[in-house]
Amino acid sequence: MRGETTRRRDASHTRQLLLDTARHHFARYGFSTTTVRDIADGAGVNVALINRYFASKEGLFEACLSSAVTDLRRETDSAPANEIAAKMAQRIAGSADDPRHHETMLLLVRSSGDERTDAMRRALLTSISTRLASAVQSSPEPPGDAALLRAQLLIGALLGASLMRTSIAVPPLATANEAQISDALEVLVKALLPPG
Amino acid sequence: MRGETTRRRDASHTRQLLLDTARHHFARYGFSTTTVRDIADGAGVNVALINRYFASKEGLFEACLSSAVTDLRRETDSAPANEIAAKMAQRIAGSADDPRHHETMLLLVRSSGDERTDAMRRALLTSISTRLASAVQSSPEPPGDAALLRAQLLIGALLGASLMRTSIAVPPLATANEAQISDALEVLVKALLPPG
DNA sequence: CTAATAAGTAAGCAATCATTTACTTCGACC
DNA sequence: GGTCGAAGTAAATGATTGCTTACTTATTAG
Numbered sequence: 001m002r003g004e005t006t007r008r009r010d011a012s013h014t015r016q017l018l019l020d021t022a023r024h025h026f027a028r029y030g031f032s033t034t035t036v037r038d039i040a041d042g043a044g045v046n047v048a049l050i051n052r053y054f055a056s057k058e059g060l061f062e063a064c065l066s067s068a069v070t071d072l073r074r075e076t077d078s079a080p081a082n083e084i085a086a087k088m089a090q091r092i093a094g095s096a097d098d099p100r101h102h103e104t105m106l107l108l109v110r111s112s113g114d115e116r117t118d119a120m121r122r123a124l125l126t127s128i129s130t131r132l133a134s135a136v137q138s139s140p141e142p143p144g145d146a147a148l149l150r151a152q153l154l155i156g157a158l159l160g161a162s163l164m165r166t167s168i169a170v171p172p173l174a175t176a177n178e179a180q181i182s183d184a185l186e187v188l189v190k191a192l193l194p195p196g
Numbered sequence: 197m198r199g200e201t202t203r204r205r206d207a208s209h210t211r212q213l214l215l216d217t218a219r220h221h222f223a224r225y226g227f228s229t230t231t232v233r234d235i236a237d238g239a240g241v242n243v244a245l246i247n248r249y250f251a252s253k254e255g256l257f258e259a260c261l262s263s264a265v266t267d268l269r270r271e272t273d274s275a276p277a278n279e280i281a282a283k284m285a286q287r288i289a290g291s292a293d294d295p296r297h298h299e300t301m302l303l304l305v306r307s308s309g310d311e312r313t314d315a316m317r318r319a320l321l322t323s324i325s326t327r328l329a330s331a332v333q334s335s336p337e338p339p340g341d342a343a344l345l346r347a348q349l350l351i352g353a354l355l356g357a358s359l360m361r362t363s364i365a366v367p368p369l370a371t372a373n374e375a376q377i378s379d380a381l382e383v384l385v386k387a388l389l390p391p392g
Numbered sequence: 393c394t395a396a397t398a399a400g401t402a403a404g405c406a407a408t409c410a411t412t413t414a415c416t417t418c419g420a421c422c
Numbered sequence: 423g424g425t426c427g428a429a430g431t432a433a434a435t436g437a438t439t440g441c442t443t444a445c446t447t448a449t450t451a452g
Contacts, residue, residue, distance in 0.1 A: 009399050009448055032228040033309065036440060046401055051441060109305075109359055113229065118364075125366050145368045150380050152369040153357055157384065160356025161349055163305055168314075170321050172341045173348040184346050184388075188353065191387030192380070205418055205429050232410060242431055247411060 015053045017043045020100075023064040027103035028167070031061055031112040061112045062120070068104045069124045076128055081135030084128065085154060085189040092162050093181040105162045129155055136193045154192040161185065211249045213239045216296075219260040223299035224363070227257055227308040257308045258316070264300045265320045272324055277331030280324065281350060281385040288358050289377040301358045325351055332389045350388040357381065 007013075021043040025034040036057050040047040054060035076084045091101040108125065111118055132151035133143035143151075164173050165181075173181075203209075217239040221230040232253050236243040250256035272280045287297040304321065307314055328347035329339035339347075360369050361377075369377075 007449085011399065014399085029309070030226060030228070032226070035438080048442080049400070052399085057440065109356075109364070111363070113225075122364060122366055125360070125364065129366070145372070146376070146380075149368055149372055149376060150383070152360055152366055153353070153380050153384065156356035156358075156360035156369070157349070157353030158356070159359065160305075160352035160354070162352075163355065164321070164348055164352035167307070168305070168318060168321065170318055170325070170348055173345055173352070176341070176345055180342070180345060184342075184349050187346070187387055188349065188384070191383055203419085207429065210429085231408085243410085244412080245430070248429085253410065
């Protein structure tokens with residue numbers, strides 16, 4: 001029935017399965033709305049395994065956010081500063097391809113109420129906005145508050161676009177294709193981060 | 197001890213008190229995170245009165261959103277179309293004055309999961325974005341999808357700014373004063389809604 | 393083949409949730 | 423001033439929550 005490459009019991013595999021399902025639920029419905037049974041059932045896995053692998057529901061959420069932070073950091077650290085916004089915009093515009101990219105963005109607006117997890121999210125957003133603000137000026141000095149504020153408004157705009165597109169689901173934004181959204185987002189990026 | 201103008205028992209007064217406290221909690225922490233006891237205790241009122249006056253927690257949330265919709269509609273319907281965005285931006289920038297304005301915006305990104313309530317929010321956002329999109333064109337025809345999409349991105353940007361400012365609380369956006377934010381938001385509005 | 397350990401499961405735990413019920417107290421009206 | 427309905431309260435309901443425990447099954451090593 002089953003191939004010889006798939007084991008019936010694989011801890012790291014089910015752990016990853018839980019992580020993927022959890023990110024999907026947390027991103028779409030928020031922390032307290034989703035129950036551990038929702039996640040376990042979605043993954044086709046026993047509820048107790050959540051506590052075994054992640055200690056608690058909170059731990060699972062932190063693991064989700066942590067992997068999201070890692071994803072975004074890898075993408076934004078390797079890219080030249082002036083492309084960061086474009087890469088994030090691409091995550092929102094894309095719909096047909098891997099929904100993981102989209103959920104990663106949505107996860108950033110979800111909170112479990114835990115202070116440590118909130119600090120993690122805040123640190124990521126601060127880091128990215130600082131890099132964004134640095135991109136608009138030629139001098140290597142740290143950006144001023146005015147530039148920082150615009151960069152953070154840009155990130156907020158991208159997160160808000162994510163919400164409007166999937167969570168609130170207002171057409172035509174919810175149903176627009178990738179090219180249409182990219183065009184509109186480009187206008188937004190250029191306005192808040194003028195080159196030079 | 198107490199003034200003669202305040203009655204000890206006033207149904208409409210406690211109803212309004214519950215409504216105000218509920219909007220504050222729902223807007224800041226979301227629907228499922230806040231408990232009915234949080235709201236009742238915050239209002240200094242017995243828990244059972246929530247079910248008496250609003251039938252259910254869901255009913256109370258719907259009443260909150262409904263009053264938010266009324267507030268926003270009154271403001272946006274009376275204003276000329278090209279000032280709508282500015283008025284909404286003012287709600288976000290303002291911090292020293294009445295926090296109600298800010299919470300009204302935040303409430304639009306909170307969902308109880310109920311389909312009817314979600315539809316109410318979607319209808320409001322569609323209506324406002326249509327008016328916004330109409331403002332950028334001279335012809336009286338209904339706006340095309342491209343203009344509509346930009347207007348919705350603008351609203352999403354404003355909602356995202358709300359989240360970044362209070363919920364996620366990233367400095368300097370969280371601590372910036374009204375004038376600084378207004379300036380930056382104006383850039384954003386003009387970019388997405390070019391006059392003419 | 394067989395023991396030992398890792399992986400997974402079923403059942404139930406205490407705590408908390410929204411809601412309902414039976415009851416008490418206030419306030420207005422004749 | 424007494425009465426009656428409205429306003430408010432305390433306590434308990436059943437359902438759901440996150441999590442633990444005792445157990446079974448699969449996998450691997452000797």
